[in-house]
Amino acid sequence: MEKEEGQEAHPHVVICTIPAQGHVKPMLKLAELLSHSSFRVTFINTEYVNATFLSSFDIQSFSRRFPKFRFVSIPDGLPPDSPRSGKGIIDVLFSLRDTAKAALLEVLVSLRQPPTCIIADGIMSCAAIDAGEEFGVPVLAFRTYSACCTWTYFHLSMLLQEGEVPLQDKDMDQLVTCISGLENVLRRRDLPSICRIERADDPLYTFFATQALAMRRASALILNTFEELEAAILFKLGSIFSKIYTIGPLHALSNVRIKDDNSSTLASAKSIQT
Incomplete structure (x- = not known):
């Protein structure tokens, strides 16, 4: 060049x-x-x-x-x-x-x-x-x-595994305890908007989880x-x-x-x- x-x-x-x-x-x-x-x-x-x-x-x-x-x-x-x-x-x-x-x-x-x-x-x-x-x-x-939001995105797969998402029919004021460092801070309602999905295999949720993994x-x-x-x-x-x-x-x-x-x-x- x-x-x-x-x-x-x-x-x-x-x-x-x-x-x-x-x-x-x-x-x-x-x-x-x-x-x-x-x-x-x-x-x-x-x-x-x-x-x-x-x-x-x-x-x-x-x-x-x-x-x-x-x-x-x-x-x-x-x-x-x-x-x-x-x-x-x-x-x-x-x-x-x-x-x-x-x-x-x-x-x-x-x-x-x-x-x-x-x-x-x-x-x-x-x-x-x-x-x-x-x-x-x-x-x-x-x-x-x-940094807090970025750290949460690295736990999108864990949120699925722990049953925190989808958020439907859940107590939105319940603390999310599976993200290290945020156990006493983060409520379900505080999770990123992409967590408000209807099914676990939501394509957009999978997209963001994959991008975080690649990052x-x-x-x-x-x-x-x-x-x-x-x-x-x-x-x-x-x-x-x-x-x-x-x-x-x-x-x-x-x-x-x-x-x-x-x-x-x-x-x-x-x-x-x-």
Whole structure:
């Protein structure tokens, strides 16, 4: 692959997000912070989200502020007229599960500068980690929410085994005791919304459990939290990951590190409906 002059001086990070507002926004914040710190950034969205995104803000102004930042899109594998908001996001996730690895590899091969690493949303773990391993670059998993929620996702299979889910006809104020570290904290009603399933073999529940299992293969875990807030659960996650980076809250870090007004990019991210 041809390299541009001086590329070696700047690490190149490929960022893979999923097409949901609550994931694109923190991923974009992280990408901006890395770009502001002189990293080269390739930000991968689906074609549908990328078109919506880029039509919503001044790309020329953004490029002047972040000259080493590049937006790239991949197909989500669905027909153009398929709904992608509301419950349609489920079809998008299932389609990306089957198509994203090949699309990501195609992007990686096309890059002028090989990536130093990939930072992938944890919900894209299967495709991103498989692609990274095949391409020979490390993959870091980024969960855009708390350590507590991330730890709970690692116990989705156990919740099934212990009969905590499905939640139908159960006392929702009953404590969930099968998740180490949360025995006296977590009630059934506090479990993620995907636990409100009707049957144990729910495909979406299985999807998230599978992605969490694959995420264990990541080289490191990045979380949008901070040590003082969730030290006990971060210690638990240390049994899975040898490297954990707590970088939150990202919006506050961005306000401190990036002085320029970036309301245009935030407005663009807000335009993504799921």
